[in-house]
Every structure is written in C-alpha cells, then in structure tokens.
Amino acid sequence: MAKMKKIVVIGGTSGIAHACMRIWNQNAVEITLVVRDKDKGQLIADDLRVRNPNSIIDILETNFLDAKRVLSTVQTVESAGAPDIVLIAHGSLPDQQKCEENLDEAQAALVINGVSPVLFAEAFAKGMLKRDYGQLAVIGSVAGDRGRKSNYVYGSAKGLVARYVQGMQHRLAATNVKIVLIKPGPTLSPMTHHLASQGAKGLASPEEVADVIVNGMEKGKTVIYAPKKWKLIMLIIMHIPDFIFKKINI
Amino acid sequence: MVKVSSWGRLSAYQHDVHYLSTSQNLGRTSGLGIAYGMGRSYGDECLNPNGKLWNTTLLDNFISFDQATGVLRCQAGVQLLTINQLTIPRGWMLAVTPGTQFVTVGGAVANDVHGKNHHMYGSFGHHVLELTLQRTSGEIIICSQRSNKEWFEATVAGFGMTGVILEVALQLKNVDGPWLDTETIPFSNLTEFYQLSDASEKEWEYTVSWIDCTSKTGAKGLLMRGNNAKGIVKPQPKSKKLNVPFALPFSLVNQLSLKPFNTLYYHLNCLKQRKQVAHYESFFYPLDNIRNWNLIYGKKGFFQYQAAIPHHDRFDAVDAMLKQIAKVNMGSFLAVLKTFGNVKPAGLMSFPIHGATLALDFSNGDERTLKLFSSLDAIVREAKGRIYLAKDACMPKELFEEGYPRLQEFLAYRDAGISSALSRRLIGS
Ligand SMILES: Cc1cc2nc3c(=O)[nH]c(=O)nc-3n(C[C@H](O)[C@H](O)[C@H](O)COP(=O)(O)OP(=O)(O)OC[C@H]3O[C@@H](n4cnc5c(N)ncnc54)[C@H](O)[C@@H]3O)c2cc1C
Ligand SMILES: NC(=O)c1ccc[n+]([C@@H]2O[C@H](COP(=O)([O-])OP(=O)(O)OC[C@H]3O[C@@H](n4cnc5c(N)ncnc54)[C@H](OP(=O)(O)O)[C@@H]3O)[C@@H](O)[C@H]2O)c1
Numbered sequence: 073m074a075k076m077k078k079i080v081v082i083g084g085t086s087g088i089a090h091a092c093m094r095i096w097n098q099n100a101v102e103i104t105l106v107v108r109d110k111d112k113g114q115l116i117a118d119d120l121r122v123r124n125p126n127s128i129i130d131i132l133e134t135n136f137l138d139a140k141r142v143l144s145t146v147q148t149v150e151s152a153g154a155p156d157i158v159l160i161a162h163g164s165l166p167d168q169q170k171c172e173e174n175l176d177e178a179q180a181a182l183v184i185n186g187v188s189p190v191l192f193a194e195a196f197a198k199g200m201l202k203r204d205y206g207q208l209a210v211i212g213s214v215a216g217d218r219g220r221k222s223n224y225v226y227g228s229a230k231g232l233v234a235r236y237v238q239g240m241q242h243r244l245a246a247t248n249v250k251i252v253l254i255k256p257g258p259t260l261s262p263m264t265h266h267l268a269s270q271g272a273k274g275l276a277s278p279e280e281v282a283d284v285i286v287n288g289m290e291k292g293k294t295v296i297y298a299p300k301k302w303k304l305i306m307l308i309i310m311h312i313p314d315f316i317f318k319k320i321n322i
Numbered sequence: 323m324v325k326v327s328s329w330g331r332l333s334a335y336q337h338d339v340h341y342l343s344t345s346q347n348l349g350r351t352s353g354l355g356i357a358y359g360m361g362r363s364y365g366d367e368c369l370n371p372n373g374k375l376w377n378t379t380l381l382d383n384f385i386s387f388d389q390a391t392g393v394l395r396c397q398a399g400v401q402l403l404t405i406n407q408l409t410i411p412r413g414w415m416l417a418v419t420p421g422t423q424f425v426t427v428g429g430a431v432a433n434d435v436h437g438k439n440h441h442m443y444g445s446f447g448h449h450v451l452e453l454t455l456q457r458t459s460g461e462i463i464i465c466s467q468r469s470n471k472e473w474f475e476a477t478v479a480g481f482g483m484t485g486v487i488l489e490v491a492l493q494l495k496n497v498d499g500p501w502l503d504t505e506t507i508p509f510s511n512l513t514e515f516y517q518l519s520d521a522s523e524k525e526w527e528y529t530v531s532w533i534d535c536t537s538k539t540g541a542k543g544l545l546m547r548g549n550n551a552k553g554i555v556k557p558q559p560k561s562k563k564l565n566v567p568f569a570l571p572f573s574l575v576n577q578l579s580l581k582p583f584n585t586l587y588y589h590l591n592c593l594k595q596r597k598q599v600a601h602y603e604s605f606f607y608p609l610d611n612i613r614n615w616n617l618i619y620g621k622k623g624f625f626q627y628q629a630a631i632p633h634h635d636r637f638d639a640v641d642a643m644l645k646q647i648a649k650v651n652m653g654s655f656l657a658v659l660k661t662f663g664n665v666k667p668a669g670l671m672s673f674p675i676h677g678a679t680l681a682l683d684f685s686n687g688d689e690r691t692l693k694l695f696s697s698l699d700a701i702v703r704e705a706k707g708r709i710y711l712a713k714d715a716c717m718p719k720e721l722f723e724e725g726y727p728r729l730q731e732f733l734a735y736r737d738a739g740i741s742s743a744l745s746r747r748l749i750g751s
Contacts, residue, residue, distance in 0.1 A: 112344070116383070118384065118385050119384045119385070122384035125389070262380075265380075268339065269324070269339050269341070270323075271323055
C-alpha cells in the first residue's frame with residue numbers, strides 16, 4: 073500500500089481549513105491538527121474520522137504566539153513523520169477601531185495574523201529543505217493586497233505574510249520545496265459570522281473556497297485567490313489611482 | 323439585519339441572523355429567537371420578522387458512526403444529503419426521509435418529518451436515540467425515549483419551541499445499496515387508490531401517490547411503490563441538475579398550464595415501464611434536481627396545504643377536498659396523497675395520524691387562495707384532522723387547537739426565550 077499523504081494544519085479548527093481537510097480526507101490521509109484548544113480540535117478530528125475511518129487524525133495543542141513553542145511544536149510534528157503538506161491557516165479578524173485606540177489590540181492582531189504564521193512557515197521550511205520535498209501553504213488575505221482605512225492593521229499583517237511568501241519563493245526557487253500564498257475573499261466562517269449577521273452579502277461558502285484552494289495546490293500554483301473572481305477584483309483595486317482610492321469609503 | 327424567507331417565499335422580512343457555533347451560549351444574546359435550519363419549511367414556523375434567527379447550518383460536524391450498529395451521532399445542522407452520501411455506501415440509510423434531502427437533522431426532528439414508509443417505520447422521531455437540547459437559559463438537556471422522556475416527546479415535533487437542538491443520535495436502517503425496486507400503477511378514482519394503497523402496504527415499504535387535482539371526473543393518479551433492492555450493481559446515474567435562476571413577477575403555475583401538465587404527466591407515466599430499478603435520489607427526492615424550483619411560483623410565493631385525515635373519514639374528506647379544489651380551478655402540479663399507518667406518535671405535536679394525508683401547492687393568489695383554504699379547513703375540521711405546521715402559513719387558531727389536542731401539555735416545555743411568527747400567530751406569543 074502506498075504511503076498515506078501526511079498533512080499538517082496549523083489552526084486546525086479554522087472553518088476554511090476544515091473544508092479543505094474534508095476534501096483531502098476523501099482519500100485516506102494522515103492529518104495533524106495544531107490547535108490552541110484541544111477540545112475544539114477534537115470536534116474537527118471526530119468529524120474527519122467519521123467521514124473517513126481509514127484516515128489517521130492527531131491533535132496537538134500549543135501556543136501560537138511564542139517562538140520557542142512554535143519551534144518545539146514543529147519538531148514534535150516532524151519527529152512523528154515528515155509532512156507532505158503544511159497548511160498554515162490561523163488568523164483572527166480584529167476590530168480596526170479598537171486597534172487604533174489600544175496598542176495591545178494592535179499588537180495582538182499583528183502577531184497572530186503576521187508574525188505567528190511566518191514563524192511556523194520558517195520552522196517547517198527548514199525540515200522540508202533538508203528533505204528537498206514538501207508543500208507549504210499559507211493563508212493570507214485579499215485584505216493584504218492594498219491597505220485601506222477600515223481594515224489596515226489586519227491588512228498589514230496579511231501584507232507581511234505576502235511579502236514573506238514572495239521572499240521564500242525566491243529562496244526556494246531552485247529546490248523541490250513549494251510555497252503558496254492563499255488569498256481568500258470574504259468567506260462565511262466563525263471569523264465572519266458577525267458580518268453575516270450585519271447583513272454582509274456575498275460571503276463565499278467555505279466549501280467553494282476550499283475547492284479552489286485544494287485544486288490550486290494540486291496544480292502547484294504560487295498564488296491562489298479564492299473564489300477566483302477576487303484575482304480580477306484585486307487587480308482593479310490595486311490599480312485605482314491614489315487620489316480616487318482615497319475618496320472611496322472602504 | 324438580513325432578509326430571510328422560508329421555502330414558500332410568502333414574505334422576506336429582516337432578521338437578526340446569528341450563526342450558531344459549537345461554543346455558543348444562546349442565553350448571552352438578548353431578545354426572542356427561533357432556530358433556522360435550511361428554511362425548507364413552507365410557512366412561518368422558521369421565521370421571526372425583525373427578531374433573532376439562530377442559523378444552525380455551521381453546526382455541521384459528524385460526531386461518531388458505528389458501522390456495526392448503524393448508530394450515527396451528529397450536530398443538528400448536518401444535512402440529510404450529507405448523511406446519505408456518507409452512510410449509504412456503507413450499507414446504512416436514514417430509516418425515514420422526507421421528500422427533499424436539503425433539510426437539517428434538527429429541522430427533521432423539530433417537525434418529526436415523515437416519509438413514504440410511515441406504515442412500516444413511523445416518523446423521523448421514532449429513530450432518534452438521543453437529543454441534546456440547549457435552552458436559552460444556557461441549560462443543556464439530554465433526552466431520549468428512556469431518560470427525560472417528557473423533554474424528548476416535547477422536542478420531537480416541537481417546531482423549535484423547546485430550545486435549540488445541538489446534537490442528535492440516529493438509528494439508521496441496514497440496506498444493501500442505493501437502489502430500489504419500484505412499480506408505478508395508475509388508478510382512476512379514490513376507491514381504487516385506497517384499495518391499491520392498502521394492498522401495497524403489506525409488501526411494499528414505500529408508497530406514495532401523485533394525483534391529478536384538475537380532474538373533474540374523480541381522482542385519477544399514479545401510485546408509486548418501492549422496496550430497498552438487494553444485490554444490484556449498477557453505475558451511479560449521472561446527476562442532471564437544473565436551476566431556476568430567478569423569480570418571475572407572475573406564477574408559471576396557473577389555470578393555463580395546470581391542466582395540460584397534469585394530463586401529460588399522467589399519460590406519460592402510464593406509458594412508462596411499470597417496474598423499474600430506481601436510484602434512491604430519484605425515488606425519494608424527485609424535485610431536488612431542480613434547484614430553487616420554488617421560484618416558478620413567482621414573486622408572490624406559494625402555499626402548500628397539507629392535511630392529515632383520520633382513517634374513518636379518509637375517503638369522504640379527501641374526496642370533498644379534491645372536489646372543492648377542482649371546482650375553483652386551482653391546484654398544483656404535484657398533489658400528493660398517501661396513507662399514514664397506525665403508529666404511536668413520537669412527539670406530543672407530531673403531525674401523522676392513522677389515516678391519509680393530502681398535500682398540494684397553490685400559487686399565492688391572495689383572497690382567492692385564502693378563500694379556498696377556508697373551505698378546505700372546514701372539511702379538515704369536520705373530519706377531526708389537522709394541518710401540518712411545517713407547511714402552514716395561515717391556519718386559524720381554533721383549527722390548530724382542535725387539531726393538536728396535546729397542545730396544553732406541550733406548552734409546559736416551551737422555552738420563554740423562543741418565539742416564531744407561527745407561534746405568535748397560533749399560540750399568541
Ligand atoms: C421539496 C420538499 C419536500 C418535502 N417533503 C416532506 C415530506 O415528505 N415529509 C415531511 O414531513 N416534510 C417534508 N418537507 C418539509 C421539510 O422536511 C420540513 O419543513 C423540515 O423541517 C425542514 O427542515 P429545515 O432544516 O429546512 O428546517 P427549517 O425549515 O429551517 O425549520 C423548520 C422548523 O424546525 C425548527 N428547527 C430547525 N433546526 C432546529 C434545531 N436545531 N433545533 C430546534 N428547532 C429547529 C425551526 O425552528 C422550525 O420551527 C418537504 C419540504 C420540501 C421543500
Ligand atoms: N473568513 C474570511 O472571510 C477570510 C478572508 C480572508 C482571509 N481569511 C484567513 O483565512 C484563515 C482562516 O480563517 P477562517 O475564515 O477559517 O476563520 P476561523 O474559522 O475563525 O479560523 C481561525 C483559526 O485561527 C485560530 N486562532 C485565532 N486566534 C488564535 C490565537 N490567538 N492563537 C491560536 N489560534 C488562533 C482559530 O482557533 P480557535 O478555533 O481556537 O479560535 C482558528 O483555528 C485566517 O488566516 C484568516 O485570516 C479569512
């Protein structure tokens with residue numbers, strides 16, 4: 073029997089990541105969920121186990137904000153077997169206004185959305201480079217493409233992730249290790265429930281987004297917009313001249 | 323605030339929608355609310371205009387499945403579609419399923435839905451082993467036929483009034499694959515229908531009939547019956563998905579289209595092979611292939627009128643209802659008539675009664691439609707029948723109270739933090 077694919081998901085309770093895992097899990101796979109809350113992870117693990125009893129699902133609880141814990145977590149994961157895919161999915165949508173009023177809020181948002189994913193990616197890249205094999209996927213956001221007043225703290229952390237992945241792609245160019253930046257548009261998940269309640273229209277379903285992500289990763293894309301239409305939308309937004317952009321209320 | 327409708331699309335009021343997630347505490351949000359699954363109920367039981375809706379569709383995790391015993395445990399927002407896809411290839415099927423698989427398990431429990439096999443398997447609630455219910459006070463109640471039985475019987479068919487169902491354990495039924503042996507048999511009047519239906523019930527698990535409600539010469543129609551097939555190996559049929567893209571300003575279902583459609587449907591099916599091996603999706607869920615078929619009724623939406631009639635009156639009352647409908651020249655493409663078996667109800671407010679049930683769709687023609695319903699209500703009342711809450715948008719309070727004699731008992735279990743448009747209309751709060 074061929075060896076099962078091993079997938080590691082950082083932020084294993086993320087709605088978008090869960091939808092991706094349900095797709096991968098259609099074939100028997102080995103999945104390690106790295107989470108901050110084991111009980112929440114258990115729920116996802118059970119769901120995946122029922123959907124495919126042949127898959128092997130593990131949960132690892134850790135602190136996402138501490139560099140030493142990030143490193144030891146990655147070492148624990150790797151010692152149990154080298155991953156084929158690592159999906160770094162965690163993140164948290166802050167209240168922009170609170171970030172403006174309170175530096176602690178701003179710091180927390182910058183760390184969980186920007187610094188933490190980069191540390192995880194950096195730590196996994198080391199092992200992958202040693203083996204000259206593996207695919208790293210990091211979830212950024214369309215919000216990282218252009219800063220805007222209603223969301224720039226989150227956006228700048230996502231921009232950090234984008235620049236990091238770009239640099240890594242340069243570094244990894246001559247190797248067999250691949251890194252991809254995923255940029256979801258607004259998607260219905262625990263992160264955006266409250267927006268849906270406020271009447272936000274056009275939130276994509278996590279299933280639709282996951283479909284695009286998993287397909288794009290299989291094709292070895294370097295940047296994935298999900299749903300795909302966001303590629304065009306962001307292209308336009310990035311090209312709106314400043315003097316006009318500043319007049320738009322977004 | 324977001325505009326929300328039910329399947330009948332009779333209204334689209336603003337709602338304060340909260341998506342429930344696992345760690346939710348209902349008590350924390352203020353104001354009265356009601357659970358909302360897939361909104362496949364037709365009337366106003368899942369609506370709460372200008373108030374709170376608890377959307378359950380993100381509570382969609384499986385919890386456990388025992389392949390040996392067929393016991394499935396899942397969160398209440400899991401759709402029946404997802405269960406079918408998971409368990410049928412493993413040899414287990416929902417023991418009872420309604421005519422669409424786009425409903426949540428929580429919704430199926432809350433209406434104690436019935437399928438085509440009521441005479442053998444009862445209703446959905448008969449196969450629920452355990453429920454986890456959250457009250458708006460935050461209290462969690464775990465109930466079953468054995469423990470906290472009174473809560474179980476109030477929550478099954480409790481149309482969301484007793485709390486929000488978070489988890490459900492179901493006993494599935496052992497099957498040998500996705501196929502059914504089916505037969506289609508024409509009948510030309512009600513007497514023939516009942517003879518055929520009664521005779522079929524002994525050997526056929528599933529029975530259902532389509533009737534031509536435009537016929538003035540008696541209820542002609544087609545009885546379909548089926549059993550889960552054994553030992554059939556066939557490739558999965560290709561799914562043909564159609565979509566109705568938007569609602570027209572008027573209904574496509576009118577006097578001009580009804581008669582020819584019904585006549586054609588009848589004759590085409592009479593020509594069709596009587597015996598067929600059918601896939602479960604085409605047999606159980608014939609309309610699911612047309613996404614948003616409810617849009618054909620146009621911008622004003624539509625009603626479904628579904629009544630249950632006790633056994634002793636099943637001929638006269640159904641006959642009178644059909645005559646009434648034919649007389650005013652209104653009616654539906656799909657009028658469904660079936661029998662309910664003599665089964666002890668699973669919930670205090672369960673719809674099925676031993677006898678027959680007739681269901682018909684009507685375009686919303688305002689006064690005309692409501693006038694017809696009044697005359698149908700009178701027949702139902704006379705026969706001591708009842709109207710199905712899952713379909714209802716306008717029954718009079720008195721008919722509700724007479725039709726559901728255990729209402730007072732049920733109300734003792736109501737959660738004071740819950741209210742729907744239907745509960746305000748029929749219970750007064
Ligand atoms: C094409 C079609 C065919 C149908 N065929 C049948 C049939 O053959 N037999 C039959 O019995 N019905 C049938 N129905 C009706 C349908 O099965 C029921 O209305 C079902 O309850 C809808 O489930 P839902 O998830 O959409 O719930 P909703 O319509 O969203 O809600 C229905 C009720 O359930 C309550 N509810 C939902 N989730 C919860 C929860 N988690 N906890 C507590 N309360 C909850 C709501 O408050 C509401 O009162 C059919 C409907 C359609 C559209
Ligand atoms: N949803 C969208 O509209 C959208 C749009 C663009 C980009 N994204 C990005 O997509 C990714 C996945 O988001 P999602 O939509 O799936 O949201 P989600 O379901 O809320 O998932 C967020 C994940 O991050 C974890 N997390 C949050 N704060 C954490 C912390 N301080 N420490 C450790 N873990 C923490 C959460 O853990 P808990 O479950 O324990 O809270 C959860 O696993 C995120 O990077 C997000 O920024 C989302």
